[in-house]
Amino acid sequence: MFRKSLRGGVHPTAHKALSNTSPIRRFPLPQRLHISMQQHLGTPATPVVRVGDQVLKGQLIGASQGHISAPVHAPTSGRITAIAEHTAPHPSGLPVLVVTLECDGRDQWQDTLVVADPYKLAPEEVCVRVGAAGIVGLGGATFPAAVKLGLSLKTGVDTLILNGGECEPYLTCDDRLMRESATDVIQGALLMQHAVQARQVFIGIEDNKPEALQIMQTAAAGTGIEVRAVPSRYPMGSEKQLVQQLTGKELPAMSRAADSGLLVHNVATARAVYQAIVEGRPLISRVVTLSGGAVTHPGNWEVPLGTLASELMNHASGFDVTPARLIMGGPMMGIQLPNLHVPIIKGTSGILALTSEEIQQKQPEPCVRCATCVRSCPMGLQPLEMAAAIRSGNVKAAASLGLHDCVGCGACSYICPSSIPLVHLFNYAKGELAAQTRARQKMENTRVLAQRREERLERQAREREALMAARRAEAARKAAAQAAEEQAS
């Protein structure tokens, strides 16, 4: 076979120049922070503070719940003024539990746990500390990092891959982070390598970030970490595609990267690990790219978690024109925000305000089977066939065409000359299939319960019958005995 590389893919206009020259600036503490208890994939954290409590910076305010969860810490010192529901940074605008922290302005740290030589720590201990620091995947998926590390340590991984691809247009937070905190990222990578006992570490950076690539290569010199350029093509930053590009391995369907001896983490996650282990600083802020055609001053800001997006926007920039759409994350896979009155969470890589020219949303036209989507699909799927099946109501057919292998990268929707909302259809069908599975499960459960009830009733009837028979026999025996007695007397 030819050298394995990213199949398909698209080249969306990068728009990186809007913000990739502006250094990361520290966002001043707002008056109030709205710290969501659901900043990660999995079970929401449970608040461990009460209204009126005084907290210090870095203090635990939400404890993790269950296996897949992450704790939440106070981004600054102050007083808890409310624990209530607030609009979530999600297109639905549904409320989530939010702890409101009134900042006291002192920004006073709690006592931090600083380690002299983190490499003396046992790997398990590193995983535990990463988990305790509330670190999640900062690329946007927000999967709790410690869960991934712990699992990888248990099953054993060979290669740790750091994702510096940042293939989403507009976003430059990872680019700037690598340029400005390269040593932190490299240290974090080494710590993660220690935590999972990986043999080698690769860092993949798209070749449209030559500065970051060069700085990272310099920083990695002598550490054994290999920093490599990967072609700039969306979705290069997708786990499966990046793994294939860097190692030539193709992750088997329906398996985790760890099953193939690989662990993939974002570069920003590596830096967070460094801060947690070496500086004892939990994840309480992150770098957010503020960009888009409607934004007056695009830039990159290190923002305390819980800052409202509207505060960030108002303080940092303001709008040139009324934005046609507000997005959290990148334009390809990011989510639409109902408004900016939502807090920044751990997964917020960017806040974009796009104009209608940038979106280029058009009325869907009929599909002419041009197969541009087939060529653009990095997974080798046939989006047009799946969409046709879904449109005719046959989600099962779509599933047999490989719907479950779709990573939802949106390359097909992006490129479709007929503007067919392919990803919408796929997500609908995935939801529909999940609902069908649940319904089937429920039916099955009901059937089992009904069967058990029937068995129980039968058994009871049998037992009652047996009891009655016994009693009758007893009565007969007594009657016979009495008769015999009478006869004897």
Add this chain to the structure above:
Amino acid sequence: MSQPIHGPHAHSNQRMPLMMLQVLLALTPATLYGFWLYGWPAFNLWLICLLSALGWEALFLKFFSKNVPRHLLDGSALVTGWLLALCLPPWAPWWLAVVGTFLAVAMIKQIFGGLGQNVFNPAMAARVMLLIAFPVEMTQWIAPEAVQLDRPDFVAGLGQTFGSLSLLDAYTGATLLDEVKNQQSLGAALPDILQAQQYNMAATLLGQHAGSTGESTALLLLLGGLFLLFRGVITWQAPVGLLLGLGVPALLMNLWQPESYPGLAFHLFTGGAMLAAWFIVTDPVTGPTTATGRLVFGLGCGLLAWLVRTWGSYPEGIAFAVMLMNSATPVLDRYFKPRIYGRTSSGAPLPATGKTSGDAS
């Protein structure tokens, strides 16, 4: 609050009408050269094809309660009408064009559900139907050299197109494929036939043999096709497939028995091979969607066309071949799927690679 919209929130600027426009642009040089070769009647025919295609499209869009202004100028009717004009006899009467576009746009496309829903390539299917229904009008070819000697003026051209004048007798000629088929059936040897027809490469490339506009302008159509390829409007698989499917058997048989079987260049540059390769089999609607499927589709078209040309009862087989392969498209789509990432070609997950190998390529 507005309906939440799912990503991607950015879209490419590729638009279907833009692609159609590039197809029209690619057809323009060949068409202009065709006008020069065959004079005003050819221009009239082209114009009638375009206008009637738009007319039928508008009528049937209305008939099926679709938004006429939105769909009429998506370019598909124009492309169909234009392609049909290139594969009719250049001096065909007006009604042949109008009937042809009715068949192509209304019967083949709109009745099947409109843009993207038709099974057969509209231009090819219409050509086949016309050929069967009107065998005389569909085989009245014009000798280009006669046109160049004595060009009918504009008024005479109108007369020819609208049937008030009959200039045909003075200009008539037979296509090379016709002549080869007819004479071979009479037992003549191939070199003699070609000799009598003054067949040579230069004359063929310059379109100096009788035929439709699309048959006489192979070189310019090739150029147009390469333009589309360069612009990314079409992919290479189907054209290359067709040229191989037609060319390889021609080459082999010609090497084996040169006195009976015409060679590679003859097959590729006479008849509608070039038009079909770059503008017909590349029609996305009626072809397969995967790269391999398209290659097989093209190969099938080429091979079937060669079989019809060589042993069929019609001199030109491209249109039949394309229709046959069109009907095979769903099968090709089913059997030639790309391999899904992480799965074997049969769809099972790849075997786990294990954790020991750490080869960095």
